[in-house]
Amino acid sequence: MTASSDRSHNPIVIDDELCIRCPLCDIVCPGDIIIRGERTKIDPPVVAYPAECWYCGLCEQSCPTSAITIVFPDRMIDPPLTFADLVDGR
Ligand code: SF4
Ligand code: SF4
Numbered sequence: 001m002t003a004s005s006d007r008s009h010n011p012i013v014i015d016d017e018l019c020i021r022c023p024l025c026d027i028v029c030p031g032d033i034i035i036r037g038e039r040t041k042i043d044p045p046v047v048a049y050p051a052e053c054w055y056c057g058l059c060e061q062s063c064p065t066s067a068i069t070i071v072f073p074d075r076m077i078d079p080p081l082t083f084a085d086l087v088d089g090r
Pocket of ligand 2: 055058
């Protein structure tokens with residue numbers, strides 16, 4: 001797990017060298033956010049709907065080669081403390 005300050009970042013990073021195209025991440029993702037490659041055993045999976053990921057961690061936990069890293073936004077790690085912060089987007 002890592003954190004990012006980019007508000008529109010990709011929450012799922014897949015290491016192409018480690019990925020064996022199994023494709024468990026596609027199977028377990030409850031939101032169909034990760035989609036297996038067009039040629040399942042050749043193409044790596046694609047993070048098709050990154051903005052819809054809710055960071056459940058199933059893909060990362062299920063990957064047999066630890067090819068997936070979930071990158072949490074900073075605002076999830078260090079959320080706004082006041083309503084004013086929240087409105088201002090600080
Ligand atoms: S679960 Fe891991 S190894 Fe399998 S397709 Fe997804 S990223 Fe690749
Ligand atoms: S963290 Fe959960 S919702 Fe997000 S891509 Fe992985 S399995 Fe899907």
